[in-house]
Amino acid sequence: MDNESKKITINDVARLAEVSIKTVSRVINNEPNVRASTVKKVLAAVDSLNYQPSSFARSLAGTMTFNIALVYSNATPSYIYEVQSGALEACKKWGYELIIHPCDHTRPDLPTEFVSMYDTRKVDGILLTPPMCDSLELTQALENQGLQFARLQPGDPTASNSPFTGIDERAAARELVRHLIDFGHENIAIINGDPAHGAAFLRMQGYIDAMDEAGLPRPDEYVQQGMFDFESGRKCSETLLTLDKPPTAIFACNDAMAAGTMQYALKKGLKLPQDLSIVGFDDSPTAERLWPALTTVRLPAQELAKHCTDSLIAGIRKQKPEKLMGSCSYEIILRDSVAQNAQHV
Amino acid sequence: MDNESKKITINDVARLAEVSIKTVSRVINNEPNVRASTVKKVLAAVDSLNYQPSSFARSLAGTMTFNIALVYSNATPSYIYEVQSGALEACKKWGYELIIHPCDHTRPDLPTEFVSMYDTRKVDGILLTPPMCDSLELTQALENQGLQFARLQPGDPTASNSPFTGIDERAAARELVRHLIDFGHENIAIINGDPAHGAAFLRMQGYIDAMDEAGLPRPDEYVQQGMFDFESGRKCSETLLTLDKPPTAIFACNDAMAAGTMQYALKKGLKLPQDLSIVGFDDSPTAERLWPALTTVRLPAQELAKHCTDSLIAGIRKQKPEKLMGSCSYEIILRDSVAQNAQHV
DNA sequence: TTTCAAATTGACAACGCTGTCAATAGAAAG
DNA sequence: CTTTCTATTGACAGCGTTGTCAATTTGAAA
Numbered sequence: 001m002d003n004e005s006k007k008i009t010i011n012d013v014a015r016l017a018e019v020s021i022k023t024v025s026r027v028i029n030n031e032p033n034v035r036a037s038t039v040k041k042v043l044a045a046v047d048s049l050n051y052q053p054s055s056f057a058r059s060l061a062g063t064m065t066f067n068i069a070l071v072y073s074n075a076t077p078s079y080i081y082e083v084q085s086g087a088l089e090a091c092k093k094w095g096y097e098l099i100i101h102p103c104d105h106t107r108p109d110l111p112t113e114f115v116s117m118y119d120t121r122k123v124d125g126i127l128l129t130p131p132m133c134d135s136l137e138l139t140q141a142l143e144n145q146g147l148q149f150a151r152l153q154p155g156d157p158t159a160s161n162s163p164f165t166g167i168d169e170r171a172a173a174r175e176l177v178r179h180l181i182d183f184g185h186e187n188i189a190i191i192n193g194d195p196a197h198g199a200a201f202l203r204m205q206g207y208i209d210a211m212d213e214a215g216l217p218r219p220d221e222y223v224q225q226g227m228f229d230f231e232s233g234r235k236c237s238e239t240l241l242t243l244d245k246p247p248t249a250i251f252a253c254n255d256a257m258a259a260g261t262m263q264y265a266l267k268k269g270l271k272l273p274q275d276l277s278i279v280g281f282d283d284s285p286t287a288e289r290l291w292p293a294l295t296t297v298r299l300p301a302q303e304l305a306k307h308c309t310d311s312l313i314a315g316i317r318k319q320k321p322e323k324l325m326g327s328c329s330y331e332i333i334l335r336d337s338v339a340q341n342a343q344h345v
Numbered sequence: 346m347d348n349e350s351k352k353i354t355i356n357d358v359a360r361l362a363e364v365s366i367k368t369v370s371r372v373i374n375n376e377p378n379v380r381a382s383t384v385k386k387v388l389a390a391v392d393s394l395n396y397q398p399s400s401f402a403r404s405l406a407g408t409m410t411f412n413i414a415l416v417y418s419n420a421t422p423s424y425i426y427e428v429q430s431g432a433l434e435a436c437k438k439w440g441y442e443l444i445i446h447p448c449d450h451t452r453p454d455l456p457t458e459f460v461s462m463y464d465t466r467k468v469d470g471i472l473l474t475p476p477m478c479d480s481l482e483l484t485q486a487l488e489n490q491g492l493q494f495a496r497l498q499p500g501d502p503t504a505s506n507s508p509f510t511g512i513d514e515r516a517a518a519r520e521l522v523r524h525l526i527d528f529g530h531e532n533i534a535i536i537n538g539d540p541a542h543g544a545a546f547l548r549m550q551g552y553i554d555a556m557d558e559a560g561l562p563r564p565d566e567y568v569q570q571g572m573f574d575f576e577s578g579r580k581c582s583e584t585l586l587t588l589d590k591p592p593t594a595i596f597a598c599n600d601a602m603a604a605g606t607m608q609y610a611l612k613k614g615l616k617l618p619q620d621l622s623i624v625g626f627d628d629s630p631t632a633e634r635l636w637p638a639l640t641t642v643r644l645p646a647q648e649l650a651k652h653c654t655d656s657l658i659a660g661i662r663k664q665k666p667e668k669l670m671g672s673c674s675y676e677i678i679l680r681d682s683v684a685q686n687a688q689h690v
Numbered sequence: 691t692t693t694c695a696a697a698t699t700g701a702c703a704a705c706g707c708t709g710t711c712a713a714t715a716g717a718a719a720g
Numbered sequence: 721c722t723t724t725c726t727a728t729t730g731a732c733a734g735c736g737t738t739g740t741c742a743a744t745t746t747g748a749a750a
Contacts, residue, residue, distance in 0.1 A: 007466070009736055020700045025738060033697055052465050056405040057736035060705050065401075077630065081422030088445060100433060100443060120397050121352070230634055259634040266636040285422065286631045289575055289604040291611040354706055365730045370708060378727055402706035405735050 008051045017045035028053055055097070059121070064316075067097045068309065069123040071114070073105035073132060076228075076256065078285050079301055080129075083152065086305030087127055094313045099123055105132050105196070111141035118147045125149055125312050127305070133164070134198040150312035152305055155198010157326055163311035165304045167330040169199050172297045173206025173251070174213075175332055176279050179295070180249045181214045184341035185277060189222035189247035191236040191257050197228065203253045203281060222247055226257045233260025241268060241276070248276065248341050255280035255287045258294055262337070273339035283333050292336035300328050353396045362390035373398055400442070404466070409661075412442050413654065414468040416459070418450035418477060421573075421601065423630050424646055425474075428497065431650030432472055438667075439658045444468055450477050450541070456486035463492045470494055470657050472650070478509070479543040495657035497650055500543010502671055508656035510649045512675040514544050517642045518551025518596070519558075520677055521624050524640070525594045526559045529686035530622060534567035534592035536581040536602050542573065548598045548626060567592055571602045578605025586613060586621070593621065593686050600625035600632045603639055607682070618684035628678050637681035645673050 010028075014021040019038060026034050027042040045051070059065045070087050072080055084100070091098045099122065103110065110132070117123050125148035132138055133151035139160045142149050151157075151164040180188050190207045193200030204223075211218050221243055224236035233252055237260065240247055252258035258280030265276050272278065272292050280287060283298040307323055314321035355373075359366040364387060371379050372387040390396070404410045415432050417425050429445070436443045444467065448455065455477070462468050470493035477483055478496035484505045487494050496502075496509040525533050535552045538545030549568075556563050566588055569581035578597055582605065585592055597603035603625030610621050617623070617637050625632060628643040652668060659666035 007464075007736090011736080021736090022700060022702095022738080023698085026699090029738085033699090035698065038698085054405065054466070054736050056401045056410075056466075057705090058738075060399065060401040060405050060707085060735090061737040061739080062705085063738085077426035078422040081426055084445065085447065088447065098445060100429065100445060102430065102433065119352075121399070121401075256634075263634060263636045263638070286634055289601075289608060289631055290635065291608045293608070352706090356706080366707080367709095367730060367732095368728085371729090374708085378729090380728065383728080399706050402735090403708075405705090405737085406707040406709080407735085408708085 008049050010051070010053065012049055013042065013045045013051050016049060017042045065121055065124050066095060067099050067123040068312065069099045069101045069114075069117055069126045070129070071101045071103055071126055071132060072129045073103050075102075075129065076282075076284065079282070082301035083129060083305040086302035086307075087309040089302075089306045090309035090313060093310070094317070096124075096313055105135070110135075111138055114138075114142060115145045115147060118145065124316050127152060127309055127312060129153075130199060131194065131196040134159075134196065148312065148316050150308045150315070152308045153199055155201050163308065163315055163321075164326050165308035165311065165328065166199075166326065167299060167304070167328050169202035170206040170209065172330045172332070173203040173253075173281070174209040175206075176281070176295075176297055177207050177210035177251055178214075179332065179334075180251065180277060180279060180338065181210060181216065183249075183277065183338055185247075185249040186216050186341070187222070187245065187247040188216065188249045188251060189224065189240045191224045191226040191233060191240075191250060191252045191261065193226060193228040193253040193257070195225070200228070200253055207251055226253065228254050228256060230256045230260040233257030234264045235260075237261035237264045241265065241270075248343060249338070250276065250278050252278065252280050255282045255284040255294060255296055258296070258337075259286055259290060262290055262292075262294070273337050274342060277338040277341070279338060287333070288335065290337075295335045295338045296333050298331040298333050300330070304328050353394050355396075355398065357394055358387065358390045358396050361394060362387045410466055410469050411440060412444050412468040413657065414444045414446045414459075414462055414471045415474070416446045416448055416471055416477060417474045418448050420447075420474065421627075421629065424627070427646035428474060428650040431647035431652075432654040434647075434651045435654035435658065438655070439662070441469075441658055450480070455480075456483055459483075459487060460490045460492060463490065469661050472497060472654055472657060474498075475544060476539065476541040479504075479541065493657065493661050495653045495660070497653045498544055500546050508653065508660055508666075509671050510653035510656065510673065511544075511671065512644060512649070512673050514547035515551040515554065517675045517677070518548040518598075518626070519554040520551075521626070521640075521642055522552050522555035522596055523559075524677065524679075525596065525622060525624060525683065526555060526561065528594075528622065528683055530592075530594040531561055531686070532567070532590065532592040533561065533594045533596060534569065534585045536569045536571040536578060536585075536595060536597045536606065538571060538573040538598040538602070540570070545573070545598055552596055571598065573599050573601060575601045575605040578602030579609045580605075582606035582609045586610065586615075593688060594683070595621065595623050597623065597625050600627045600629040600639060600641055603641070603682075604631055604635055607635055607637075607639070618682050619687060622683040622686070624683060632678070633680065635682075639682045640680045641678050643676040643678050645675070649673050 010021045010024050014024045024042050027039050087098055128149050129152045133154040149162050153166040154164045157164045192204050226232035226236045252261050258278050261278055270276050280294050280296040283296045287294040287296050311321040355366045355369050359369045369387050372384050473494050473496045475498050478499040494507050498511040499509045502509045537549050571577035571581045597606050603623050606623055615621050625639050625641040628641045632639040632641050656666040
């Protein structure tokens, strides 16, 4: 324990290493053109003194803030928690701080708000979560201002050439619906997600892919528009299950809506999964706690966020990211909410 | 829109207001001994220029960092999300930034880790969430170092004279168990939470209060030790429900364990709530999504965190907090997981 | 050996604010 | 109308870095 420890500055390190403070600064920042032997000397001094550069001074004097903003709007707590954990990991690796910035994605002055964070030098870049990563208006505004950002789970990666990370939502949804079909279901409905989310579109496409491949009909009334929340899941399932010819399986585009569906069905007295098979998407904590436990696809949000943040910072520092990738692998989690179609021949 | 806008500094404001930069600084920081008319002039200049002080320069030059750390360990995502939202609100109000700091509460060098955040001037204070708010070793170490902190939901508020906020967990638990008793239950078991959490102790006390008041027996085997997680809820309920004389109602000390209990019971073929009444604690998002929807007590985590953070910052700034209070009100949320005891006379 | 460009290093002035302390203005007292 | 005290204001030196640019050293070519 160091008692009476004054704050260690770059001057102390410079003195101990017998170089100028500028050279210490160069070493700290990995700048080129420093003799290897000098680097060694400085590094030795740094950790002998346990020196930690003052981020305030660095930000004030330099051009970087070493801060990244995580912006989210209208979010699922557990999703944000995972995203944040991943982003934090990447930030730690690079020595960045994560600024948490909840906002409202429907506000028209969002671009201004973000650009201002950048102009006032609060952050060096922004991590855009859904649905903001899908707003062309927003991403283009940011691009025009030369603001660095990365997109988590964008519906259309090519909508911007900023870094992005996601899973192949379309393929995952297709595979999930295919699973239902394999269980003999033919009347499969979908509860779609908030159209502001690109993911909603992709999941719907996956549904279409699987149904069309199997040559199954997709009547209009089997396509319900939800909003990714529990309540909309309930409402949509009510509509579906009171149809003359109700579906025997429902693909809810996320777990929250699947939970709503499940609760409605149970309340109505249906036996699950015998009378109705349900699948969700996300593998949220709730999924395994329901009964029957929900079959869903695991969205590795933490991993995605980590790589996305890593790419963002790498871009800012003009270095290579850990892994060059826009896509992570997903996993279908088989649980108890799907059964063989009883009406099947 | 300001095109070509250079960064506005305190100098610009001083020039416009025709005062020295020091006077602007005084106004910005609400320091005393500035003539009212001067304050007005400066304030006018400030918002005419839309001036935002540089937090870096402020932190570098002054003694405050304007940062608060939110530390958590081993946490429930939705709980942390709520806490964070509340803390963020309070921070915004005071112009502080929230530093998110996940950690491991079992590490022996936690005190050192926190003190170091303070010594290296990363933060001005720390918001301690459960179970860290209950570690005497930790709080005393922080107190000895003169580090400012506040405790969210401490088991024993008097364990430190630092600010704290919570609900009356004991009374809430008592009321909840009372509810079960009112429904004719006599064989009521409890699945206790992680003993590292003071809240677990208080909830248990509430159970004891209610049972003793009603003159009901509390056999040892009706008291199971859980860990606040889903899995432990399952395990404990298995033990309880395979007893010779199983309980007709179970008080799980949080919703996650209640969900585990519910899933086990359902899997076993019990009819809920007819065969078994279950109550939880927290009112987590999962609670309303289960079927039957869970009767529980609403823990206003966001509100608690907001006030706790407010008190923390107020203490740091040596000002009065918005509300002087250690306790918020809770609410019993009646849903569908409790039924009249069928075995009752 | 001499020469010259490139590599390496350092001196010093910002960066935008606060702390200290001295200067000034205003109010109360004589 | 002075004098004294206090409220108000300003000048200036940091805070701990990085950016700029000049100085010095090095290495290879001449």
